[in-house]
Amino acid sequence: MEAASTTPTGGPGGLHRQRTPRSVGEAAIKALLILAAAISILTTTGIVVALVRDTLPFFEEVGVGEFLFGTKWTPLAGGNQQSFGVLPLIYDTLYLTGIGLLVAVPFGLGSAIYLSEYASARARRLLKPTIEVLAGIPTIVFGYFALTFVTPVILKGLGIEVGTFNALSAGLVLGILVLPTIATVADDALTSVPASLREGAFGLGASRMQVSLRVVFPAALSGVVAAVVLGASRAIGETVIILVASGQTASLTADPTQPMQSMAAFIAATSQADIPTTGKEYATIFVVGTTLFAMTLILNAISIRFVRKYRQVYE
Amino acid sequence: MSVAETTLTRRAVERASRGEEVKGLLFRAALLLSVSVGFITLGVLLVDVAADGGSRLSLDFLTSFPSRISPERSGVESAIVGTLLLMVTTTAFIVPVGVATAVYLEEYADRDRWWNRLIEVNIQNLAAVPSVVYGILGLAFIVRDPLALGPVVLAGALTLGLLVLPVVIVVSREAIRAVPSSVREGSIALGATHWQTIWKHTLPGALPGIATGVILALSRAIGETAPLIVIGAAAFTRFNPDDVTSDQFTALPLTILRFVTDADSEFKLLGAAAILVLLAILIVMNAGAVYLRNRYEQKW
Numbered sequence: 001m002e003a004a005s006t007t008p009t010g011g012p013g014g015l016h017r018q019r020t021p022r023s024v025g026e027a028a029i030k031a032l033l034i035l036a037a038a039i040s041i042l043t044t045t046g047i048v049v050a051l052v053r054d055t056l057p058f059f060e061e062v063g064v065g066e067f068l069f070g071t072k073w074t075p076l077a078g079g080n081q082q083s084f085g086v087l088p089l090i091y092d093t094l095y096l097t098g099i100g101l102l103v104a105v106p107f108g109l110g111s112a113i114y115l116s117e118y119a120s121a122r123a124r125r126l127l128k129p130t131i132e133v134l135a136g137i138p139t140i141v142f143g144y145f146a147l148t149f150v151t152p153v154i155l156k157g158l159g160i161e162v163g164t165f166n167a168l169s170a171g172l173v174l175g176i177l178v179l180p181t182i183a184t185v186a187d188d189a190l191t192s193v194p195a196s197l198r199e200g201a202f203g204l205g206a207s208r209m210q211v212s213l214r215v216v217f218p219a220a221l222s223g224v225v226a227a228v229v230l231g232a233s234r235a236i237g238e239t240v241i242i243l244v245a246s247g248q249t250a251s252l253t254a255d256p257t258q259p260m261q262s263m264a265a266f267i268a269a270t271s272q273a274d275i276p277t278t279g280k281e282y283a284t285i286f287v288v289g290t291t292l293f294a295m296t297l298i299l300n301a302i303s304i305r306f307v308r309k310y311r312q313v314y315e
Numbered sequence: 316m317s318v319a320e321t322t323l324t325r326r327a328v329e330r331a332s333r334g335e336e337v338k339g340l341l342f343r344a345a346l347l348l349s350v351s352v353g354f355i356t357l358g359v360l361l362v363d364v365a366a367d368g369g370s371r372l373s374l375d376f377l378t379s380f381p382s383r384i385s386p387e388r389s390g391v392e393s394a395i396v397g398t399l400l401l402m403v404t405t406t407a408f409i410v411p412v413g414v415a416t417a418v419y420l421e422e423y424a425d426r427d428r429w430w431n432r433l434i435e436v437n438i439q440n441l442a443a444v445p446s447v448v449y450g451i452l453g454l455a456f457i458v459r460d461p462l463a464l465g466p467v468v469l470a471g472a473l474t475l476g477l478l479v480l481p482v483v484i485v486v487s488r489e490a491i492r493a494v495p496s497s498v499r500e501g502s503i504a505l506g507a508t509h510w511q512t513i514w515k516h517t518l519p520g521a522l523p524g525i526a527t528g529v530i531l532a533l534s535r536a537i538g539e540t541a542p543l544i545v546i547g548a549a550a551f552t553r554f555n556p557d558d559v560t561s562d563q564f565t566a567l568p569l570t571i572l573r574f575v576t577d578a579d580s581e582f583k584l585l586g587a588a589a590i591l592v593l594l595a596i597l598i599v600m601n602a603g604a605v606y607l608r609n610r611y612e613q614k615w
Contacts, residue, residue: 036415050455110349138538209342237445239541300443
């Protein structure tokens, strides 16, 4: 250490920075911090490697075409019944997400408009955190709610004929799960629209509804779209609600009272199943994981694009 | 314009504005309905869980191990211990790594460099990766080679830690950014080094914000079920894990899932009781976050 402090690294002019213990320590700390930041890159790399490593051998046994376009997904069935067509799984995932969005988009955007355009400052301070509480409830709780309340009490109470496991109940609760995401992100977008736009419209005699729907909403549209895409991406990746309330069969049915299985729920169910970890049956965890990862990545890229767009305009 | 014409126009205008008024009222009602959907569901959900699980909640329930056959003697002790141990271990991982990353990005990184931008975009993307995919990551690299930990508490904590790191990083960055630059400049002017300034001034100033972020991240981690299923953590254990690196473990969400998916409705009620335990822990954590924010938040 002493040697370092007494040996100048600069030339005779002495204008160069010296390597003091202090500067060595500072550099070491910086290196440690970079190392920590690199963990996030390592995480992404790890995810991609983990997924791809077990996906490639799978396609040596099952054709890509059979996987992508096959209409029967029964990987754990024996003999002739076994089939690796992923379409039902993707279809069910999107179907469940669709039911969820039918709930979450109107009510989520309605909540956002109310919060940003109608609620008083005090009401807003009270309402927004409560909506965020809804977002903090563990999904297993929603799963319990779908299985033991929505299906037997609400759906059967309304006279809808559903089994214990059905897509409708899981989808509706999925909508409640992503409602706060859509509401809060859309609210951020709406409130970032400059007040001058509203004032201009009010000055021209527009009503509050006209200002909300024809001025503020279109001005914040890209942020609103980002909110919906983000909500969709959360719904696509949700596991437990579907695992608990929607059953374990993937099928190409248009009937929401039937059981359905999403990609994430399949991964969880198969991890729990008692199967050898070497076969192509087990590899489906990684193959379906890859498909799911790719879908959410694309949705997230779209959402980031839209968010950037509205930031550029108003911030 | 004749008198008759004027009254006609006025009537038309009045009729139109009355129409607008009705539309406005209906719109307002629709918005209120939207907001109440979230609140009503929240209320019904809590009442439903409390009604189902309340009667099953007892000291015996908290201090017994789960049983596969007898709901009367089943409890959640191992799940509570597992969850708490999991959270402590996760904290030990996410605090240093998350804060270090936030410090690097806010205080050192040159945003014009492509690798720094890459780290930022990457963190944004990681936040959107489904939790079940983190389970696959944990299974592939933490439970198996190269770390080869097996399905132990440490493996669960690292997996959940990676999952919630983006939350810690984003919130910590905001907290660090909120410390005014005058504080840093004052310190540098008095001869402190860059790191001394960060350690003695910036980080202490950002601490309440960082603590809030960590609690937020933990309240997300504590309810995660999917990654723990995938890494192969147990649904039930009849012992408490006393070592984070060697014992099998279970956690509240896993035991809840096991109870809830049991065909016996008695077990489902135990699931509701276990949910109440989980929610109680969550409420305590969030109350802690609110307290920290109100008690220590600095206005610069």
